Structure formats: C-alpha cells, structure tokens
Amino acid sequence: MAETSNAHTEAPSGGAKSFPPFESDTFASQLFWLGIAFVLLYVVMAKVALPRIAGIMAARRESVDRDLGAAAQLKADAEAALQAYEKTLAEARTRAQTLAGETRAKLNAEAEEARKELEAALHTKLAEAERTIADTKARAMSSVRGIASEAAGAIVGKLTGLAPAEHAVAEAVDAVLKR
Amino acid sequence: MAVDPIHQFEIHNVFPITQIGTAQIHLTNSAIFMAISVGLTMLLLLGTTGSRRLVPTRMQSVAELTYELMANTLRNVTGDEGMKFFPFVFSLFMFILFANLIGLIPYGFTVTSHLIITAALALLVFFTVIIYGFWKNGLAWLKLFVPSGIPTFMIPLIVVIELLSFFSRPISHSVRLFANMLAGHITLKLVAGFIAMLGGVGFVGWLGAIAPLALTVALTALEFLVAALQAFVFAILTCIYLNDAIHPSHDPHPAH
Structure with a gap:
C-alpha cells in the first residue's frame, strides 16, 4: 500500500495538473479506441455470440419440450397398458366365475342324477325286500297256523285222547288267530 | 505523505499510433483497458458457449444469465419490436460492466471514469433514438414531445419541458455513470490512503489503520455493487430511450 501511495505521490507531473477527465488532448485517442473497441464488440456480439x-x-x-412430450406419451402408454391389463384381468375373472358356475351346476346336476338313480335303486330294493318280508311273513304265518293246528290237535289228542278232525282244529286256530 | 486520488485517472500514452487532423492518436492505458473489457466480454460469451451444451457449465450459465437479463429487460421496456436493438444494448451493458469491474482491480484503470467515454456512449444512444425515431415514424415521431390529453393552452409549455428533458438526457445519462465511477474510485483511494499514512506513523498507527482498512474492504464491496448497478442503469435507460424512438406516443406499448 505504501508503495502504491508513493508511486502515486510521485506522479510525473511537475506543474499545476489539470483534472485528467477534462484534459481535452486525450479525447481524440480515447474516442478513437472507444470506436474501435465498441464496433468490434458490437459486431462480434451481433454476428456470433448472441445468435449462438x-x-x-x-x-x-x-x-x-421434446422430452416432456415423450414423457407424456410414455405416461399415456403406461396408463393404456394398465387399463388393458385391468380389462383383461376383469375379463379373466368373469370367465373364471362363469366357468366355476357352470362346473358347479354340472356337478350338481350329475350328483342329483346319481342320487336319484341311487334312490330309485334303493326304492326298488326296498320294495323287493318288503315284498320278500311280506312273503316270508305270510309263509311264516301259514307255517304258524299249521304248527298251531298240529299243536292244538296234539294237545286236544293228549287231553282228550280223541283225534279231532283236522279241518275243525284249523278253523278253531284261525278263529283264535283272527282275534 | 499525501495520496493523490486523481492520479489513477490519468491517461498515459504508451506509444503513438497515427495522427488524425491535428489530433495525435496514442495507444493509451485507457485503450488497453477497453481492449481488456472487450476481450473479457468475448471470452465470457464465446469461450463458454463453444461446446453449445444443453446442460450448461457454470460459466455458460453466467453468459446465458447476462443474455437473458438484458433480453428480458429490453423486451419488457420496448416490446418485441425493440429486440433489433438487443446487440446494441447488450454490447453497451457488457462493455460498461467489464470496464467498471476491471477498474476496481488495484493498478487498474477505469475507462468509464472519463466523461468523454460516457458522453460518447450516451450520445450514441441519443442519436440512435433520434435517427431511428424519424426513420421509423417520420415526422409523426415529433408527437413524442406533444403528449395527448393535454389542454391546448398548456401545449407550448409542455412541449418546452419535454424538449428540455429530452435534450438533457445525454447529459444525465453520461454524467451519472462518469460521476459514480469517479467518486467511487476517489473515495476508495482516499480511504485506502489513510491506511498507508497511518502505517507510516508506527505501531499505534498500524492499530489506527484497522478502521480505514475495514472501511476500504466495505467500500470495495460497495463499489462492485455500484459497478454492476451503474452498468445496468445505463443499459435500462438506453432501453427506455429506445422505446421513445419505437413508440413515440406516450401510451404504454402493448403488452407482449
């Protein structure tokens, strides 16, 4: 700093100095260089720098703008894909439900049919069994009647010592059985 | 141990170049600093934009920032029609900005601290306005001095006032920049000179020099602000004056 001020103090100006900005003999040089500098700057700015x-x-x-456009396009594509996916999913679900319903109905029908067949067969068997039972019972009953008649005849024979008429005993047994 | 605050404004002839009429043209320190201003402007705008990056480097951002600052200023003031003056306004701004800023470097020279330079630039704007105003609007451009909606008896007075204000424009335009640069540098030199003077006293002087040192630092910061601000003020006034050439009626130009 000291050097600076010394240098400035020892300015090479002997007599009364005028104020430098008002020294008119420097004007020509300044204007000359200003013209060159400014025109050069203007031309380079106008022709090269600013257009660049x-x-x-x-x-x-x-x-x-292009990137934003592309991004918007991609977004739209993604949304469309999502919608398509959701649509497909919904369709698949509907189809699955339909299929499940159909299958269930078919299986139900089959089961119902099988049940009916089985029931019919059982009915038949039941009827047959009942008939067999009835036959057997009838046969058994007629056997019972025979046995009872024989037993009654035998008892009467033993008690009375007489041999009752067979059909009279049968009638008596029948009358008892009917009671 | 006085400090001469005026010394920094002296023009030194380095060597003579030519003679025009009676005027000697010398290569001067002023010319060298003009060349540096122009060179730095070109370096900033051309050197950083060479690779034309879509994602700019820092310096390319600075170049684009100055471009957009001046483009927006000019467009806001003059509308799209004024954009043909963009290179002119931009060159003025960058030339003055760099001249002001490099003038703050110690041992530097401030081109814009000379009235002849600021006056030349202001007159360049002034005559551009007059010539373009007549060229574009013909004599209708003179309506600039006759605002509409004024009572008839007031018109002579208003015209005189308008003419006075118009012709005082180059004066205020040039003196504002010149005086700001001159006063700022003189103040800086005086305050900084106190440091040297007090430093010469001895130890107590060194302690006493802390205050002017702090003030010098603060003033330097202020001068950087003033340097940028005055360049911008010069440019925005240029825009306003150019708007008068483009739209001489006082109605605000249609919003773009």
Whole structure:
C-alpha cells in the first residue's frame, strides 16, 4: 500500500495538473479506441455470440419440450397398458366365475342324477325286500297256523285222547288267530 | 505523505499510433483497458458457449444469465419490436460492466471514469433514438414531445419541458455513470490512503489503520455493487430511450 501511495505521490507531473477527465488532448485517442473497441464488440456480439446463445437456448427449450412430450406419451402408454391389463384381468375373472358356475351346476346336476338313480335303486330294493318280508311273513304265518293246528290237535289228542278232525282244529286256530 | 486520488485517472500514452487532423492518436492505458473489457466480454460469451451444451457449465450459465437479463429487460421496456436493438444494448451493458469491474482491480484503470467515454456512449444512444425515431415514424415521431390529453393552452409549455428533458438526457445519462465511477474510485483511494499514512506513523498507527482498512474492504464491496448497478442503469435507460424512438406516443406499448 505504501508503495502504491508513493508511486502515486510521485506522479510525473511537475506543474499545476489539470483534472485528467477534462484534459481535452486525450479525447481524440480515447474516442478513437472507444470506436474501435465498441464496433468490434458490437459486431462480434451481433454476428456470433448472441445468435449462438439464442441458438443454445432455443435448442434447450426444444429438447425440454421434446422430452416432456415423450414423457407424456410414455405416461399415456403406461396408463393404456394398465387399463388393458385391468380389462383383461376383469375379463379373466368373469370367465373364471362363469366357468366355476357352470362346473358347479354340472356337478350338481350329475350328483342329483346319481342320487336319484341311487334312490330309485334303493326304492326298488326296498320294495323287493318288503315284498320278500311280506312273503316270508305270510309263509311264516301259514307255517304258524299249521304248527298251531298240529299243536292244538296234539294237545286236544293228549287231553282228550280223541283225534279231532283236522279241518275243525284249523278253523278253531284261525278263529283264535283272527282275534 | 499525501495520496493523490486523481492520479489513477490519468491517461498515459504508451506509444503513438497515427495522427488524425491535428489530433495525435496514442495507444493509451485507457485503450488497453477497453481492449481488456472487450476481450473479457468475448471470452465470457464465446469461450463458454463453444461446446453449445444443453446442460450448461457454470460459466455458460453466467453468459446465458447476462443474455437473458438484458433480453428480458429490453423486451419488457420496448416490446418485441425493440429486440433489433438487443446487440446494441447488450454490447453497451457488457462493455460498461467489464470496464467498471476491471477498474476496481488495484493498478487498474477505469475507462468509464472519463466523461468523454460516457458522453460518447450516451450520445450514441441519443442519436440512435433520434435517427431511428424519424426513420421509423417520420415526422409523426415529433408527437413524442406533444403528449395527448393535454389542454391546448398548456401545449407550448409542455412541449418546452419535454424538449428540455429530452435534450438533457445525454447529459444525465453520461454524467451519472462518469460521476459514480469517479467518486467511487476517489473515495476508495482516499480511504485506502489513510491506511498507508497511518502505517507510516508506527505501531499505534498500524492499530489506527484497522478502521480505514475495514472501511476500504466495505467500500470495495460497495463499489462492485455500484459497478454492476451503474452498468445496468445505463443499459435500462438506453432501453427506455429506445422505446421513445419505437413508440413515440406516450401510451404504454402493448403488452407482449
């Protein structure tokens, strides 16, 4: 700092100095160089620098717009795919339900049929069995009657010593049985 | 051990170049700093945009920032029709900005601390406005000085006032920048000079020099602000004056 101020203090200006910005003999040089510098700057800015920056920014805007467009397109595609997937899923579910319903109905019908057949067969068997029972019972009953008649005849024979007429005993037994 | 705060504004002739009429043209320190301003502007705008990156580097961002700042300012003031003056306004802004900023570097020279330079730039704007105003609007451009909706008896007075304000524009335009640069640098030099003077006193002086040192730091920061602000003020006034050439009626230009 000291050097600076020394240097400034020892400015090579002997007599009364005028104020530098008002020293008119420097004006020509300043204006000359200002003209060259400013015209050069203007030409380079107008012809090269500013169009280049404008181009860069336009390209950037374009690129951003394009990317945003592509992103929107991809989003729409994704949404469409999602919708298609959901539609397919819903269809599949409906079909599965239909199929399940049909299968259930078919199985029910088959089961019902089988049950009916079985029931019919059972009925038949039952009827046959009942008939057999009835036959057997009738036969048994007629056997009982025979045995009872014989037993009654024998008892009468033993008690009385007489041999009763067979059909009279049978009538008596029948009368008892009917009671 | 006085400090001469004016010394920094002296123009030194490095070597003579040519002679135009009676005027000697020298390569001067001023010319060298003009060249540095132009060079730095070109370096910023061309050097950083060469690769034309879509995702800009930091310096390319700075270049684009200055572009957008001036483009938006000009468009807001003059509308889209004013954009043909964009290279002009942008060149003015960058030239003054770099001239102001590099002038703050110690041992530097501030091109814009000379009235002849700021006056030349202000007159360039002034004549651009007049020539473009007549070229685009013909004599209708003179309506600029006759605002509509004024009572008839007031018109002469208003026209005089409008003319006065119009012709004082280059004065205020140039003196504002010149005076800001001049006063800022003189203040800086004086305050910084106290440091050297107190430093020469001895140990107590060193302690006493802390205050002017702090003030110098603060003033330097302020001067950087002023340097950028005055460049912007010069540019925005240029935009406003150009708007008068493009839209001479006082109605606000249609919003873009």
